[in-house]
Amino acid sequence: MKARCSVLSVCWFIVICVFGEDVTVKEGGSVVLETDDQKKTDDTLLWYHEDKRIALINEDQSKSCLYDGEDGRFRDRLEVDYETGFLTITDIRFEHAGDYEAEIIRSQSSGKSQSLNRNRKCDRTKIIQKTSNLGETIKKISVNVEAKTEEESYKTEKENRTKEESYSTGKILAGTCGVGVLLVVVAAVLGVIYYRRWRSRNAGMEKNKPDRLLEDQRKDDSDVSCENPSSV
Incomplete structure (x- = not known):
């Protein structure tokens, strides 16, 4: 299926993938993973990267969890819209490339929510392998990460230096x-x-x-x- 993703450029490349199956983003940019289904308040949304859970999204942040992933590759890089369940990956690197999958557990599905430990503390470092579907798969996106050109790398380095000088x-x-x-x-x-x-x-x-x-x-x-x- 041909990708249908919009690209915005404001200092960084921000790619928003709405309907497409494939998306390419520049190294250091951001990608917004959206779903086609409307998440209801009591629904639970799960995001996986290469069959390993990176996000468990309930109705509010206190009952949700964002995982660091293998080698901590997603640490401080995940942002969530808790109303829609959309997931943003910031400052993307080559290790973030791969297949992403969104799975939704409808609020009508009795007994499923108890298995997600809503009342327990979030363990960000835990690696949870997907062995079977807990709900319904509603999105699959393949993310490719593209190296920046020399000009883009120079621009990024210059911006970082400016930020450091301003901070100093x-x-x-x-x-x-x-x-x-x-x-x-x-x-x-x-x-x-x-x-x-x-x-x-x-x-x-x-x-x-x-x-x-x-x-x-x-x-x-x-x-x-x-x-x-x-x-x-």
């Missing part, structure tokens, strides 16, 4: 701002300490002022008495 500059600015804020805080604390000491010293001087005036008056009286003795 941001860290430097953040550090500079942090030092500046610290200096302002230290200056404010020292100013408060100085002000309190100054106020305390002035308050002590004001408090002792009457005593000093009285002592000065006594000294003046004593001097007068010595200079003008009484003649009586």
Whole structure:
């Protein structure tokens, strides 16, 4: 069957495969694996790569699981639309090429959901081999990964360098701002300490002022008495 896939280019090549059986994507790009069937809220969708499960999609994220796959090749590369069950593979590499299959377990199928361990914690590292169908196969897609040209590789490397430089500059600015804020805080604390000491010293001087005036008056009286003795 001839592939019918749309290609979008925004910095990376993003391939959305809707009806086709085969899709080719550039290394480092992304591919969106869609199904032709509408997933209902209580349906469970399973995605396989080369007969190994890479996604178990229930009605919400807490009851779903995205698997790292063999050698961790899918780690941090899978994104899911939990409403539709569409699966996106980002930053694709040659090890991601191969056959993908989507299998749906309808909510009407009694007893099937219990076998998928909805209430257990997701074990991302677990390798689950497909031995038989748990539901109905609704999509099969063959993904081919194509090497980038020298020009595309250079562009990618340049973009990565720009991102790294921007990140480094941001860290430097953040550090500079942090030092500046610290200096302002230290200056404010020292100013408060100085002000309190100054106020305390002035308050002590004001408090002792009457005593000093009285002592000065006594000294003046004593001097007068010595200079003008009484003649009586």
